[in-house]
Amino acid sequence: MSEVYISKKSFYDTPLGDDKAVVPEMRRDCYAVFACRHKFCRDVCPVYFETRDETTGSYGLHTSILGMAEGHVALSDLQDTITMCLECGACELRCPNSLYTGDFYGQSTTLVDLVRKVRRDLIAQGTPPANWDAVQKYIDQDLEKENGPSDALVKWADDLDLPNAGETMLFVDYFNAGQTTDVPRNAVKILKAAGIRFGILDKPYPTLGELYESDKEKWMVYAAQNIDALAKAGAKTVILVNPHDYIFFVREYPKYFNLPFDVVYITDYLLSLFEAGKITLKNELPINATYHDPCSLNKHVLNWEAPRTLIEAIPGISYKADDHIRQWDYCCGNGLNSFKRLKPDVSYKIGLRRFSMAEEVGAEQLIVACPHCLDQFTEVKAKSGSSLEPVHILELIAKSMGID
Amino acid sequence: MSENVIIKNGHFRVEPWRMEKIQTQELSDSEKERFVKNREQWLDWMNRHFADKTILAPDKYK
Amino acid sequence: MEAISEKAVTRLEDALGKENVYPDNPHRAVRAAVPSPFPVCHWEEHIPDIVVLPKTTEEVVEIMKIANEFKIPVVPRAGATGLADGAVPMRKGILLDIKRMDEILEIDDVNMTATVQPGLGMLELNKTLSRIGLFYPDDPASYPCSIIGGRIGSGGWSLMGSGYGHVPDLVISMEVVLPTGKVIRVGGGGGRKIRKSSVGYRLKDLFIGHSGTLGVTTEATLDLCKKPEAECPAYFGTGSFEESHDLALALERLGLKTMTAVVIFDNEKIEFLRRDDEAYIPQPKEVVSVVLALLYGSEGEVLAARKQVFETAVDKMKATYLGDEIAKGDWASRHDRYHITYHGRNAAGEVSMMSWHCEDAAIVHSELPYVRKKWHEIVKRYKREYDGYFDDWGMFMYTSNPFKAYGDYLTEVDIGVNELEMTPEIWQAFIKMKSEIAAVALEAGGSISTCHGGTRPGDVELACHQELAEGSFDLMKDIKKLLDPNNIMNPGKYLLDEAYQ
Numbered sequence: 008m009s010e011v012y013i014s015k016k017s018f019y020d021t022p023l024g025d026d027k028a029v030v031p032e033m034r035r036d037c038y039a040v041f042a043c044r045h046k047f048c049r050d051v052c053p054v055y056f057e058t059r060d061e062t063t064g065s066y067g068l069h070t071s072i073l074g075m076a077e078g079h080v081a082l083s084d085l086q087d088t089i090t091m092c093l094e095c096g097a098c099e100l101r102c103p104n105s106l107y108t109g110d111f112y113g114q115s116t117t118l119v120d121l122v123r124k125v126r127r128d129l130i131a132q133g134t135p136p137a138n139w140d141a142v143q144k145y146i147d148q149d150l151e152k153e154n155g156p157s158d159a160l161v162k163w164a165d166d167l168d169l170p171n172a173g174e175t176m177l178f179v180d181y182f183n184a185g186q187t188t189d190v191p192r193n194a195v196k197i198l199k200a201a202g203i204r205f206g207i208l209d210k211p212y213p214t215l216g217e218l219y220e221s222d223k224e225k226w227m228v229y230a231a232q233n234i235d236a237l238a239k240a241g242a243k244t245v246i247l248v249n250p251h252d253y254i255f256f257v258r259e260y261p262k263y264f265n266l267p268f269d270v271v272y273i274t275d276y277l278l279s280l281f282e283a284g285k286i287t288l289k290n291e292l293p294i295n296a297t298y299h300d301p302c303s304l305n306k307h308v309l310n311w312e313a314p315r316t317l318i319e320a321i322p323g324i325s326y327k328a329d330d331h332i333r334q335w336d337y338c339c340g341n342g343l344n345s346f347k348r349l350k351p352d353v354s355y356k357i358g359l360r361r362f363s364m365a366e367e368v369g370a371e372q373l374i375v376a377c378p379h380c381l382d383q384f385t386e387v388k389a390k391s392g393s394s395l396e397p398v399h400i401l402e403l404i405a406k407s408m409g410i411d
Numbered sequence: 412m413s414e415n416v417i418i419k420n421g422h423f424r425v426e427p428w429r430m431e432k433i434q435t436q437e438l439s440d441s442e443k444e445r446f447v448k449n450r451e452q453w454l455d456w457m458n459r460h461f462a463d464k465t466i467l468a469p470d471k472y473k
Numbered sequence: 474m475e476a477i478s479e480k481a482v483t484r485l486e487d488a489l490g491k492e493n494v495y496p497d498n499p500h501r502a503v504r505a506a507v508p509s510p511f512p513v514c515h516w517e518e519h520i521p522d523i524v525v526l527p528k529t530t531e532e533v534v535e536i537m538k539i540a541n542e543f544k545i546p547v548v549p550r551a552g553a554t555g556l557a558d559g560a561v562p563m564r565k566g567i568l569l570d571i572k573r574m575d576e577i578l579e580i581d582d583v584n585m586t587a588t589v590q591p592g593l594g595m596l597e598l599n600k601t602l603s604r605i606g607l608f609y610p611d612d613p614a615s616y617p618c619s620i621i622g623g624r625i626g627s628g629g630w631s632l633m634g635s636g637y638g639h640v641p642d643l644v645i646s647m648e649v650v651l652p653t654g655k656v657i658r659v660g661g662g663g664g665r666k667i668r669k670s671s672v673g674y675r676l677k678d679l680f681i682g683h684s685g686t687l688g689v690t691t692e693a694t695l696d697l698c699k700k701p702e703a704e705c706p707a708y709f710g711t712g713s714f715e716e717s718h719d720l721a722l723a724l725e726r727l728g729l730k731t732m733t734a735v736v737i738f739d740n741e742k743i744e745f746l747r748r749d750d751e752a753y754i755p756q757p758k759e760v761v762s763v764v765l766a767l768l769y770g771s772e773g774e775v776l777a778a779r780k781q782v783f784e785t786a787v788d789k790m791k792a793t794y795l796g797d798e799i800a801k802g803d804w805a806s807r808h809d810r811y812h813i814t815y816h817g818r819n820a821a822g823e824v825s826m827m828s829w830h831c832e833d834a835a836i837v838h839s840e841l842p843y844v845r846k847k848w849h850e851i852v853k854r855y856k857r858e859y860d861g862y863f864d865d866w867g868m869f870m871y872t873s874n875p876f877k878a879y880g881d882y883l884t885e886v887d888i889g890v891n892e893l894e895m896t897p898e899i900w901q902a903f904i905k906m907k908s909e910i911a912a913v914a915l916e917a918g919g920s921i922s923t924c925h926g927g928t929r930p931g932d933v934e935l936a937c938h939q940e941l942a943e944g945s946f947d948l949m950k951d952i953k954k955l956l957d958p959n960n961i962m963n964p965g966k967y968l969l970d971e972a973y974q
Contacts, residue, residue, distance in 0.1 A: 010441035018434065032434045035826065038893045042814040042828040044508035046554055050594050050618040059526065059572035059592065061553070062500045074502040077516055084498045101617075103809045106450055110443040111416075111749040112425050112815045112824070113435050261439075309445055309452075332456040333600065367604065413747035414822065423751045429824045433815075457805035460599070461612075462704035466768075466775050467797040472783050 009269045011261040012308060014115040023128045025083050029076035037076070039104055040069035040116060048098035048118075053338040054091050057356045063091035065098035065118040068125070083134040085125060090136045090349040092122045093342030093357075094216075095302035097335040119307075119343070123220040126345070130221050141348040142217050149215045152181055153229075157210040163188040164207060167195050173206035176242040176268075178233070178256075180214050180249045187378035193401035194248045194273055196410045201277075201285040205246070208236050214252045216344030219259070230260050234267075242268040246276050248401075250303035250377045251343055258307060272304065274376055277404065278313040281320065288407040291323030296398075297370035298328040299361065299384075301377035302338050305331050314376045314400055321407045327368045337361050339375070341383040358387035362395050372396045374403065422447060476565050477522040481543040485525055485567070488535035493573065495524040504568045508615070508812070509556040509929055510830045510903065512895040519561050521548060521568035528573045530648060530656060530691040537654035537689075540567055540961045547652075548963050549685040551591065551623030554615035556831055557926040559627055559684035563965025569689065571622045577601060578692065585697045586645060586666050591622025591690045608700040610637035613924075616808050625690045628682020630833075630924030632807060632871065635878035636733030636769050637698060639924075641681045642875050648692035649680050652957035656691075665694045679952070684926050685963040687956055703775040705768040706804035707782055709792035710760030714739045717762040718841055720790045724766050725838070725872070725879035727785060731770035731778040732878040734871055738763035739845060742867025745887070748816050756795055764792065767804070811866075817889040819861035827864055827889030832907065834914035835923040836884040841870055847913040848886045855906045862899055863906070864889030873923050883923040886910065907931025915939055928966045937968045 018032040040048070048065035049055050061067055067088065074080035099105060102116035109115040126136050136142075152160060163184050169177075177198070179191045198205055212229040219226040237245055245268050247253040256270040280286045298318055304310040311331035318326055329337075340357035341347045347354040362384075365373045373395050375381050384397035417424040420440065427435075458465045467473075486494045495501070505511075505519040522545075527533050540547045546566030553560045562568060574590035577598065581587070582605060589598065596617050598609050612632040613619050619629075625647065629640040637643070645668055646661025660677035662670050680687060711717045717737045724735050738746070740761050750756070756763075766782045768775045786792045803810075817827030836844050845868055852865045866887035872878040890903065908931045911921045920940060921927050927936025937946045950972035953960075960973050 010444075011439050012442045012445055013437055013439040014442050015437040017437070035433065035893070038513075038826060039814050041506075042826060042892065043812055044506060044511075044554070044828070045615055045808075045812060046552065046618045047809070050596055056597075059575055060500075061570075061572070062495075062503045067499070067503050070503045070506075071499045073513075074499070074516070077513060079502040079516060079520060080498045087497075088499050100449055100453075103813060104815070105446055106453060107806070107809050108749050108813050108815055109438075109446040111423055111751065112430065113438050113443075114433070114815060115436070115438060115442070115446070117436075309449055330456065332453060336600075413744040416749075423749060425749070425824070429818075429822060431823065433824060433826070454802050454805035457808075458704070458801055460603070461608075462701040462769060464703045464772060465801055466703050466705040466772070466779060467800055468707065468794055469779065469783055472787055472794045473797065 009257060009271065012258045013262055014117050015262050016117060016120070019120060019124045022131060023072070023075065023082045023125065024132050025081045029072065034073060034076040037069040037073040039114065040065055040102065041073050043103060045103070047101045047103060051097040051101045051335045053095060053097070053336060053357050054093060054353060056336065056360065057353050058091065060091070062088050065102060065116060068118065068121060082128060082132065086129060086134055087137050089122065089125050089129060090138065091353070093302065093338050093346045094119045094122055094344055095338050095342065096306035097302070100306055100335060126220045127223060136349060138349050142345045143221070145348055146215060146217050146221065149181055149213055149218070152185070153213050160184050160211060161207060161209060163191055164195065167192070169195065170206040171209040172240040173204060174241055174243045175203060175205040175246065176237055176240055176244070177205050177207050177246045177248065178237065178252065179207055179211060180252045181211070183249050183378050187381055190378045190381070190399055190401060191248050193399070193405045197277065197286070197401060197405055197408065200408055200410055201280045206240060208240060210236070212236070214255055216251060220344055227263055231264060234260065234264055238267050244269045244271060246271055246273055248273045250301045251379060254303045254307045272310065274313040274317060274400065275310070278316055281317060286408060288320050288322060288404065290407045290409050292321050292403060292407055293323045294372050295325045295370055296372040296374050297326070297365045297368050298374045299337065299339065299365070299380055300331055300334040301375065301380050303343060304376065305334055317400065317404060318374060321403060327370070329364065329368065337364060339380040339383040340387070341379045347383070354383070355387060355390065358383055359391055362387060362391065362393050365395055370395065372398050374398055374400050376400045420444070477545055478543060481539060481545060482523060484539045485523065485536065488539065489525055489527055489532050493526045493528070500524045501568070504550060504553070504570065505562065507553045507555055507558060507560050508829065509558045509925070510828060510890045511892055512900045513892050514895055514897060515900070519563070520565065521562045522565045524568045524570055526570045526573040530650060533569070533650045533689050533691050534654045534656060536567065536569055537650055537652060541653065541959050544959055545961065546964050547961050549622070549626060549689050551626065552594070552615065552618055552620035553623070554619045555623055555627045555629070555925070556833070557627040557684055558929045559926065559963065559966065560623070571689070572620065574691065580607070581666070582607060584666050586694050587697055588665070588692065588694045589621055590692060591620070591625065593621050595619055595621065595624070602697065603700055606700050607697050609643070609695055610698050611640060611643055614808055614811055621693060621695070622690050625681055625693060626683065626685050627926060628924065630873060630883060633733050633769065634875055635872040636731070636876070638875045641678060643696045644677070644681060645694045645696050647677065647680060647690050649688045649690050651688045652962040661694055668696065682926060684928050684966050686953060686966050686969055687962060701769045703770065703772040705775050705779050706800045707766045707779070707786070708795040708799050708803060709764045709766070709786045710756060710795050711762050711764065711792050712759065714762045714845065715842065716792070717764045720764045720786060720792055722838060723785050723790055724764070724782065727781050729768070729778045729781065731768045731774045732766065733769040734765065734767040735878050736765040736767065737870040739868040741849060741865055742869060745816065745867040746810065756799065757793070760793065760795065763795070811887060816866070817864050817891065825861045825864070825891055826893060828892045829866070830888040830890045831885050831925070832888070832910045833883055833885045833923045833925050835873060835920040836882050836914065836917055837880060837919070838882060840917040840919065841882060841884060844884055844913055844917050844919070848910055851906060851909045851913070852886060852888055855902065859899055859902060862891045862894070863903070904931040908935060911935045933968055
């Protein structure tokens with residue numbers, strides 16, 4: 008089975024509220040971060056680098072909730088500050104409690120879960136995060152797709168002649184299916200060229216993170232439907248082309264369900280094909296590029312080697328990238344779930360900063376491995392007029408393989 | 412070690428009785444391995460951040 | 474918000490823009506504490522009335538003027554990662570958070586200086602500098618998140634200071650906004666980049682380590698170095714603290730220019746680190762105490778020095794080399810190994826969550842054994858008496874003489890403090906423990922603090938009335954009153970209120 012990365016705190020299930028006491032375990036857990044006060048979490052936070060405000064981030068949020076337990080802060084006081092998190096996971100990686108002794112004491116810092124929980128609790132008590140309407144609108148649009156005709160969800164694959172069952176299934180989410188269709192299409196073409204037999208679901212269900220941090224129960228119903236549909240299709244291996252979904256499949260779904268199949272991210276799968284000689288990168292691509300680690304892969308599951316190995320194997324490429332630890336500081340600005348809609352201005356600034364880092368290493372193309380990064384960087388490029396060109400790794404691999 | 416520990420998958424774990432006053436969270440083995448791997452990578456990075464090269468003991472003292 | 478008038482808030486908003494003024498609870502409550510022990514039961518007393526984040530010198534000037542007009546305290550805060558307690562508001566007031574002043578204004582790679590705003594992080598600065606092979610060699614325990622302005626305000630000490638100098642040596646010149654709002658330049662000659670001049674009083678030093686009582690640094694020119702080509706952290710195990718003490722002296726006497734630090738880990742420190750060996754330094758059982766010899770320089774220099782270090786430690790002094798894994802891993806862990814909350818224990822050996830407290834006296838080499846003996850007696854007595862509230866986390870001793878790894882040692886006893894269950898009564902006991910520890914440092918002819926200052930409760934009376942008794946404290950009060958006629962800058966620190974009585 009694939010590795011599952013669970014850190015789950017049962018006391019997160021007890022809601023916070025303006026008129027509710029903070030349970031002792033929550034108080035103690037927040038103290039674990041407050042007690043450090045070194046705030047190493049702060050100086051890896053891409054939001055902090057824009058706002059320079061220590062109220063947000065892991066130290067700020069844990070301290071605010073400890074302050075809630077001590078009567079200095081109310082839940083509704085967090086309506087603004089709770090918007091300031093990308094859920095990128097950098098602070099969790101840098102927290103000494105996890106980094107040094109998380110394995111020893113069986114205690115980890117789970118800021119991303121906490122942010123989701125606080126957003127849910129704020130919504131539940133009728134004081135949602137500031138600007139939540141914009142997120143709710145987006146959620147409603149996504150759920151409309153689920154209610155609509157199912158062929159719209161697989162329209163991207165109309166001409167690709169894929170079965171709806173198989174031991175290997177490619178799971179394509181609504182975002183890729185609707186907005187970045189070249190990403191799954193390139194994945195399909197590469198896999199076919201490598202001789203892989205695989206299918207796609209005739210109807211995938213929503214995986215939207217925005218829904219997860221507002222209506223967890225509904226999100227779980229869809230999760231169960233996805234797992235069920237993939238199992239019924241005969242999946243033994245499920246390949247993901249959206250890393251946001253990938254980390255849901257390896258970090259969130261296993262918290263609630265048993266997955267009867269292995270889960271693998273497309274770049275890992277392609278690397279194994281490359282190493283087995285089933286993929287040949289033959290065409291030279293004389294481009295000057297750098298690589299942007301998606302937060303979901305790099306920070307949530309320490310997955311940064313496969314894309315780099317594949318890029319380096321492309322003939323003719325001139326490639327220089329900041330290492331994956333330096334990239335803890337970076338994000339495209341989209342964030343994992345609601346951030347971009349909650350804080351569009353900060354989102355754009357984070358994207359711009361990432362562009363400047365790519366320019367510092369002298370790159371003309373910025374390679375991504377995530378459709379949300381691609382979408383965000385395309386927008387940043389358009390707004391800023393930068394000459395830096397975002398490009399998805401699958402497009403480069405397809406080109407180098409000689410696939411049209 | 413100054414205290415007894417449990418060894419699991421080649422790594423040290425605190426004895427559970429020491430943690431009785433603290434609710435342990437659900438942590439998968441993969442997650443714990445992720446911490447260990449991350450720590451090793453971070454320590455390497457920190458060395459590289461302060462100097463281009465880390466020189467260790469001469470062979471005769473290793 | 475009863476303590477600050479609406480009118481003053483409006484003036485601040487007009488001066489800085491509403492988006493840089495925060496009257497809400499989270500922004501204020503989060504800025505009450507720094508890493509020095511913070512009794513959670515006293516939180517309310519330290520919550521500032523309002524938080525402001527200026528971006529320019531002019532805005533800082535405006536804040537000072539408003540504070541003087543309305544007689545509101547101003548507490549500067551940078552990274553708030555220091556143990557000096559400087560950024561903890563004692564009388565509430567305006568919390569002046571400098572982190573939005575974060576520009577790198579100039580990097581001069583010929584004259585090897587960087588001119589920066591004070592809110593810039595050191596790790597951020599070095600990430601930029603290292604792209605062109607340069608480095609700012611200041612390395613406190615909080616390095617990964619500490620901020621230039623806070624380093625200046627607290628007169629910071631650096632783990633690499635015996636090789637590269639400490640903050641007072643690394644700051645060439647500064648722009649300072651005085652409490653009255655007047656802007657001055659100190660140090661650096663006419664062009665702000667001169668390291669050594671003999672013109673005028675040494676005023677730069679006055680504005681380093683004042684814990685926010687004399688003004689706010691708004692710009693600093695820093696001394697850079699080439700990023701070190703090589704480091705060699707060599708860890709040697711010994712059978713006792715006394716053996717380590719002797720070995721350290723032998724290493725000091727090698728007279729190596731590349732010797733960046735000699736560090737002693739005492740018996741209790743090794744015991745503490747061994748609560749989770751894997752995260753730090755897994756060692757053979759017979760190792761009781763440890764000495765680190767730390768070399769930085771060009772590869773050739775380090776290789777030559779390494780030979781002498783190993784011959785001295787292993788061949789001559791019969792210490793055990795602890796292995797390459799420890800060498801790399803422990804040195805890289807140096808910023809994280811102090812303060813793991815879960816490393817606290819009660820007498821029964823159960824995990825009792827504690828925060829890190831560090832006493833950091835400056836002691837000469839010869840007095841280290843005396844101080845060590847006395848300090849552990851004190852801490853262990855309190856640990857026994859208040860089971861589960863305090864824990865002895867052992868001692869580190871680091872050479873701290875700038876540019877010379879001999880003579881002075883930052884002598885640190887680390888104490889676990891259970892802040893979450895702290896009562897006002899036990900807090901008083903903690904302060905008493907601190908006074909006893911400080912008294913030992915003075916008895917040994919040392920200074921109460923190498924880097925955390927003397928304004929923390931338990932230290933401050935001894936600092937002002939004993940260590941600084943021979944006229945220094947009286948002069949400090951005169952200077953304070955001269956520069957800050959309304960006592961707005963961080964009032965309550967260093968007993969300086971006495972100047973106004």
